[in-house]
Amino acid sequence: MHLHGEKKAKLTHRDAFGRIVKIDEDDDREYRIRPDDGKLELMEVQSFGDVGRDRVPWNRIGKPKNKTPALIRLSNWTFSSVRKTMLQDYYSPISRTTWVQKYQRALIVALKWLPSCILMMFMLLIPQNLEGEERNKGFYDPIRYRDWGYTKVARNPAENRPSRSHQEHEDDESATLLQEQSLQPSRPCLDHRRIPSWTSAVSDSDSLMDARYDDMPGRHFRPRYLCFLTPEGGSTTRLVSDWVREQDNVTNPEYVFVSYTRKQFTVATEDELKSWSIPEEERRLRTRLGPEHRQLLKEYGAKSARAAGVPAFWLDFECLGCSHSSVVTDNDDVWRICDIVRAAHSMIIALGPSFSNPEEPFSAAAKDYWFHEWGTRLWTLPEILLCPPEHRIAIYTAGGPQTPEQLAKRNFASRAWSDAKTVRQLIDHYEGSIHLTPLELVSIALECFETRTTEQRSGGDMAYALMGLLRRRPRVDRSDSSFEAFARLSLANDSDELLERLICMLPAATHDGAHAAQWHHVRDAWGVRLWDIEPLTQVAGIVEKDKVLLDGAYGASITWKSMKPHAYIVKQTLMRKVMKVLLRGSPAYLVLSLLWVANLSIAYRDERKYVSHAFVAFLFALSLSFLVPAVLVALCGPWMLRKVYRGKFWSTQASFIGVEGIPADIGECETLLFGYNHGRLQWSAAGSVHSRHHLRHGECVPDAPNPHLTSTPNPNHTRVFTLIDTFNMTATAFTAARPPSAVVVCGREGGMLRGVLCSYDWRSQTFCRETVVRVRTLALDRLLRVDRFRFALEHPEACGGTR
Known part of the structure; x- marks a missing residue:
């Protein structure tokens, strides 16, 4: 309650379908755009292990619930003692077992077998989907967003505010x-x-x-x-x-x-x-x-x-x-x-x-x-x-x-x-002994300018100093921040999509959250230079308060509150088709066979003087010919179930799943998502700065992230999260200040995509960069385009703003 009946101030949010919701101005909780209908909802985050008890602006819902069908869980329980070794541990000596251990594990399975068969026959009587959920025709969950406002400076002057349309073009x-x-x-x-x-x-x-x-x-x-x-x-x-x-x-x-x-x-x-x-x-x-x-x-x-x-x-x-x-x-x-x-x-x-x-x-x-x-x-x-x-x-x-x-x-x-080697490249360029491309010139100049000081005349001094090196110069606007001045300068010049490339970079000094991600940091955490990145998006305009309007990017929403079973495709061989029919029909075959044998026994007892022994024997043998296969199918049910629904994945339902913390067993996540631990889900070898890998038998083997990474907040106010990509079957650990709600692919380099993980600032309807990960290029086949959206290199809270 507020003193003297004071009412809370309300802010409005307009979603992609034009619906308006009002939220308290002092509401500091994290929100996300729901991919199903575009509505705004509170961020709920699942977690593994101890993630601390400190206050966070999102709701923690604990460990994800197992929503796989009961039949699949029963099958996993039956074979839990002899579960197949995961692929990433194939070469590990620990994965090799002795003959005594194998016999002990087989004995445990034998003791579980008969109860499992009986329960399975009853469960098969209930119709249920055992193949997971298919959404969006196999595509990732879309980002349902629409920008309703004007930009401060549009790339095309026709899109400027009407009051600015009569002014000169920026170029x-x-x-x-x-x-x-x-x-x-x-x-x-x-x-x-x-x-x-x-x-x-x-x-x-x-x-x-x-x-x-x-x-x-x-x-x-x-x-x-x-x-x-x-x-x-x-x-x-x-x-x-x-x-x-x-x-x-x-x-x-x-x-x-x-x-x-x-x-x-x-x-x-x-x-x-x-x-x-x-x-x-x-x-x-x-x-x-x-x-x-x-x-x-x-x-x-x-x-x-x-x-x-x-x-x-x-x-x-x-x-x-x-x-x-x-x-x-x-x-x-x-x-x-x-x-x-x-x-x-x-x-x-x-x-x-x-x-x-x-x-x-x-x-x-x-x-x-x-x-x-x-x-x-x-x-x-x-x-x-x-x-x-x-x-x-x-x-x-x-x-x-x-x-x-x-x-x-x-x-x-x-x-x-002191940075003589870097400055020498610029001097040689202006003396004509070497030639730098526009992209090299600007990136090297930024690298030099960011280490120098000045008595500031305006927020955009660094960009205005850079402006002297370029041919085309926009008007100086003293209300511009440093990033806005640079963005306008980049739009006015042929800078080889410099701004689009900068967006895809993870500054080397900021991947651990030690410092704010400044726009002029041109050194990438992976050691990649600007000219190594190929942009997949375009800056359509500049928005107030260090934001730009991006268009043409690929993107997907991240699910944080559940691990529902996902659909997958395995090769439909004749053997699988036959076993699926037998398995699904085994309860009916067994019940009908038992009823037939029982009926024949009763009929023979009551009317045996009217029926010949040869005809009864024939009917009894015929009924047994149905009963025996039905019993065999029932006894082989656990094995047949695994044979039908296990195997190599030819394709999977694409989605991004987020988890706070790092799962101790990545196979547990695969079980929750696909019913079985096939050993397909692996840690990414180079998906983030925390990814690790090693060489073994001539192959690149991914390793789990550093065990010292904890999900509790560090002095830099960042936490550890895990992003699971069900299409590429990889898990990537990363650090961020808050759980991102979307993956926006803005470029590619080194044979992989640059996925910018963004949180959503509902107040300004802006996606804010939290960190950058690398995603396999195959993801483009399942990603949808995002309508032009507002983007900021950092969250307002990270740069000292108010919520």
Whole structure:
């Protein structure tokens, strides 16, 4: 009950058939979509062994009940002492028994035989299905889902919200880069450098070019502003178009690009520092160092420009314009620095002591450390990659020699970065010594960018840094998260279905649940690279809050609350057909034969004086000819039953069965599913990161998972589950934070499918990746397509969201 009669807030869920249910907003239980009718139901999970007593958001129903027919269970009881060894233990010495053990087991079967035959005759009188349940014409249980909403950005603009349909396409290279932005970059604001409106610019050919490419830029041909050298030895910041007109020349000016990091040089003005949330002592230190550092960087820029014989240099806090201008509200130069680097004559690097130790004196060791610190910053890597290779890069060091060190671009990797081997591939690509495909370029760049740091301007900084390496660039939306910015960038470029491949990967650092599964982890737990994965789905759009809309995937629901007997097909030989008829008809044959013999005995006793002895003997012999076979069939009933319903599986009813924990005996699961333990169900050899196998007699023999894996929660809040595939007859152990309700096949690699196991977040109607397993390719023959659905790389709870 709630205080003062307060009612619980309700959230609605709309299923694939349009039915709406209301659930309490504070309901934190796990739900699944029922494959039979598409309704939402509570997750009920069966388990083997001790799974702990802690509170979980799903209902635990304990060990699955044995629902196999009574006749099959009676047959298993009869032969339980001589059960055939499972296939995976065929070569094990433990499976070999002595003659004494064999005689003892045979004696136990003999003692059970007669009671079993008698019970079987009575049970056969009751009609019942002994061949398991067939569903969906043998296919896996479908995922009955439908998405009812809009996407934030659709791959096809016709599917965008009506309010967005009139806007430019995302791939329009002449579209304005920024959507909404209020940047406060660290640079001085001077009134005399206010940016004029381009509508009042002189209408000559050069201003028309700037109006087309600078006011609504797709790519910059040149910077808006440059620091031009003055005859007095200093520099002044001017509008490039003004300088070009004064020179009466349409040629863009050459300039030097100055690279540095704000970890070493503080360039914020006093007015900017007033709005920063920093300690007062640090504010005073930055206020004191700011003018000195700004002046030092300008001196380095002017000195390098004169040495290179060019008229100007580019320095970000001088040449990005004034953010306080009342004329310009959107400053896209911040995100177009990549174009400015590309157009530069050459580049220099300014190094200095870290802000944490500003008084550190110059030394060779200090310079190496400063150089490494410069290399750890996010935006310095694309600057090196995109700078012109024809000139060596000059390195100026605060407090060091007046003559800068000259370093070739190709030699930077081993000097500045700890991940030199990875970065070297990117440098070689941009120098033209090797060629990376778009997929290789993006995946290697992501691998480098994720280890670097930056003072974040927006959630998508990593994607925007990557954007500088690609040709087509979507508009910058500051409301984008890191993943959303990357997704839009991937959709806008020919990246060889990079996003679709990322979805299929299991990040190497996250398969044990140690960390959140970040989108930029491109190292797979199996050691597979992105280009080894062949996508089977397509990203149809981007949804808010780190979700995408997937289309064309294959999928199936996972059953967690029962192990019903499954149908299977064995070869229908003549012997099996005859035995099935005899077995099914044996009770009738036996009863009729007994009644006939009894009737003849009574008739002969009452009317023997009227009937000849020869005729009675003939009838009695005839009745015995029916009785003896019936008795023999009854006595052979247990053996015949196993002969008819055991054997090699030619096909089975396909389904995915989930279990919390790891079954100690996988044969017990096969008995529950198929009546008998044929030894067909085996652990997968490479289905998950917990799968194991070994070589024996030239064959790959799968092993059971590590016995140290427990179903109780570990410090990373993950548990152990088992997924049974009845079509491929494999069992796979995996770890996840919650039981997944669906298997979505999004790609293939190495001769197997990538099955993404997803839980269902009913609040946002999104399937959330819990882990990834590998499934045999034959499963595609029994999988159905899933209608386009919302997909997230992680559950909202895993990334700090609320339920």
